Amino acid sequence: MPRPPVTRMVEDYVTLIWKAYEWPGGRPATTDLAEQLGVTASTVSANLKKLARDGYIDYEPYGQITLTDEGRQIAVEIVRRHRIVETxxxxALGLxxxxxxxxxxxxxxxxxDLVLERMNIVLGRPARDPHGDPIPDAEGHTAEFPSRPLADSDSGVDVEVVRVSDRxxxxxxxxxxxxxxxxxKLRVVSVSSAASSIAVDIAGESIELALDAAEAIRVEPELD
Known part of the structure; x- marks a missing residue:
């Protein structure tokens, strides 16, 4: 029996599932997918069952959601297109x-595909998009860039911002x-769990961030 054509719904769901796992420590959840897609949790559950039936994901209600090889292939292609276009x-356009x-x-x-590849060439085949997210190559491989949440940094450490969630x-x-x-480049001044905040210094200016915001910022230590 032939598989149904890949729809926008399929592309959107498999992409969000892939991105959830890509973000360090992340995993997809029905409520989170519903929030990002602007639909109800029951709608997400129904669509996940369709995706599982059609072979794009492995899924059991209230269980883990994972992509099949075909689902992953679709997701990586869409992510690549998205991040090249963003860049x-x-x-080129100054947004x-x-x-x-x-x-x-x-x-x-x-x-x-022709225009996308021309964009990529003009950009110099970048490895990351404007938010620091890695751009998969034409074969679907994604480079790994080790980083950690700013919120996990110790006081007195100098770090560089390398990735920020675009959510x-x-x-x-x-x-x-x-x-x-x-x-x-910034220095972590202090981290307060009690106040749910982190203070950083940027070129002599002190800035306080909520820990929730700091969780969306990934950094790596500055090299001496």
Missing amino acids: YLVE TWDQVHVEADRLEHAVS SPELLRYLDERGIVIGT
């Missing part, structure tokens, strides 16, 4: 990093206004 929108996620969502399904445009704008972008 092009920033580097800001909080604007490009929604725009890339619209374009990733429409841009041709919240509001957070991206907030960080940008405070000079916290990819490549920013």
Whole structure:
């Protein structure tokens, strides 16, 4: 029996599942998928059953959600397209990093392979997108860039911002206004679990962030 054609719904779901596992320590959950897709949890559950029936995921209600090989192949291709488009929108068209996620969502399904490859060549085949997320290569391989949450850093440590979650445009704008972008070097001044905050120093300016925000920021130690 032939498999149904790959729909936008299939692409959206397998991509979100793949990205959930890609973010260190993450895993997909029905409620989280519902929030990102703007639908009810019952709708997500019903669609997950369809995806499992059609061979894109392995799933049992209330159990772990994992991609099959075919589901992963689709997801990686969409992620690659999305992140190349995001990078092009920033580097070539001057959009800001909080604007490009929604725009890339619209374009990733429409841009041709020819145009996508031309974008990639013009950009110099970047390894990461504007948020520091790795861009899969044409064979679907994704480079690993070790990092840790800013919230897990010790006081007095100098670090560099290498990745920021693109889940919240509001957070991206907030960080940008405070000079916290990819490549920013900062010193961790103090971490307070009681106050749920972390204080950092950027070029002599002290900034306090909520620990939730710091969890969305991944860093690596500065090299001497």
